[in-house]
Amino acid sequence: MSAPAWSLVLIAATLSCSSLAFGADDAPRHVLPASPDGDLVVGLCDGETSVVAKGIKPGDAMTPEQGQRIADALMGEWRRKHPEAAWDKMIQVAEADAVGQAKNAGKDAGPAAVAPFQAQTYGAFDARDEAIWKASTQQLIDEGDRIFHDAKALGGTVAISCDMCHPNASNTHPETYPKYQVQIGRVALLRDMINWCIENPVRGKPFADDDPRLKALEAYIISQRKGVALDYGKH
Numbered sequence: 001m002s003a004p005a006w007s008l009v010l011i012a013a014t015l016s017c018s019s020l021a022f023g024a025d026d027a028p029r030h031v032l033p034a035s036p037d038g039d040l041v042v043g044l045c046d047g048e049t050s051v052v053a054k055g056i057k058p059g060d061a062m063t064p065e066q067g068q069r070i071a072d073a074l075m076g077e078w079r080r081k082h083p084e085a086a087w088d089k090m091i092q093v094a095e096a097d098a099v100g101q102a103k104n105a106g107k108d109a110g111p112a113a114v115a116p117f118q119a120q121t122y123g124a125f126d127a128r129d130e131a132i133w134k135a136s137t138q139q140l141i142d143e144g145d146r147i148f149h150d151a152k153a154l155g156g157t158v159a160i161s162c163d164m165c166h167p168n169a170s171n172t173h174p175e176t177y178p179k180y181q182v183q184i185g186r187v188a189l190l191r192d193m194i195n196w197c198i199e200n201p202v203r204g205k206p207f208a209d210d211d212p213r214l215k216a217l218e219a220y221i222i223s224q225r226k227g228v229a230l231d232y233g234k235h
Contacts, residue, residue, distance in 0.1 A: 028047065030043055030047040030048075032050050033050060035052045037052075037054075038057060038058075039052050039053055039054055039055065039056055039057060040052070040053040040056045040057060040058050040060070041053070042070050042074065043074075044074045044075075044077075044078055046078065049074060049077050049078045049081070050074075050077075051070065051073040051074050051077055053066070053070050137219070140215065140216050140219045141216075141219045141220050141223045142220075143212075143216040143219075143220075144215075144216035144217045144218070144219045144220025144221070144223075145220045147213050147216055147217055147220075148161065148162045148163055148166075148169065148217060148220055148221075149161055149162070149163045151202065153213070154198055154202050154204055154213075155198065155202075155204035155205055155207075156198070156202040156203055156204045157203045157204060158202070158203045160201055160202050160203070161202070162197065162202070162217075165197075165201065168224055169220065169221045169224035169225070170224075172190075172221050172224070172225075173225070173234075174190045174218075174221050174222045174225055175225055175228050175229065175230050175231055175232070176231055176232060176233070176234040176235070177189055177190040177193070177232060178232055178233070179232060179233045179234065179235060180233075180235075181193060181196070183196055183200075184196055190218055190221065190222075191207075191209065191214055191218055194207075194214065194217050194218065194221075195207060195214070
């Protein structure tokens with residue numbers, strides 16, 4: 001079997017074994033190191049960097065100034081580990097990182113060498129990583145496609161499915177949310193309008209915000225408008 005074929009098999013096996021089933025509680029858990037004094041420990045969004053807020057216990061009320069000091073400490077620690085990085089210039093940093101990868105791979109470090117690498121904030125990822133992410137995203141979109149066309153999966157009671165009014169998610173315009181929706185009487189997100197439709201024409205029960213079916217429907221609807229410019233608030 002050729003190398004690309006093996007890669008596809010490996011990716012498929014990874015997806016099958018990684019609990020991608022919708023509704024599985026498989027989110028990464030970022031465990032923060034405990035403070036020996038029982039002080040508050042706060043983690044950065046990279047899932048790795050953390051600082052101890054000395055003298056502050058979990059649950060203590062803090063001032064904005066104290067919060068800012070903690071944020072500054074977190075960013076200071078992150079910058080210490082990434083001295084070459086500039087938080088407000090991550091694209092340039094990522095491009096520089098790609099050049100470094102190209103050099104390490106013994107390639108020309110010009111624009112052509114940088115092109116295969118994608119800009120990343122916390123480090124470089126290889127083609128296999130990106131293929132897995134793409135396949136995972138497509139799996140969610142495909143599940144949304146299935147639910148969109150299935151009245152029973154929507155929880156409907158009158159045999160109406162989303163595609164009967166919106167073939168291929170037409171006239172849903174996810175790129176225009178958030179916007180004021182007359183039907184709802186307030187500014188709504190896409191998921192609010194999905195639930196309105198489920199509750200009214202579909203005659204089902206609205207999905208909870210963390211319902212995997214709602215996430216899948218959002219993914220499918222957004223995917224059908226790929227390439228359309230974001231224009232929130234448009235009617």
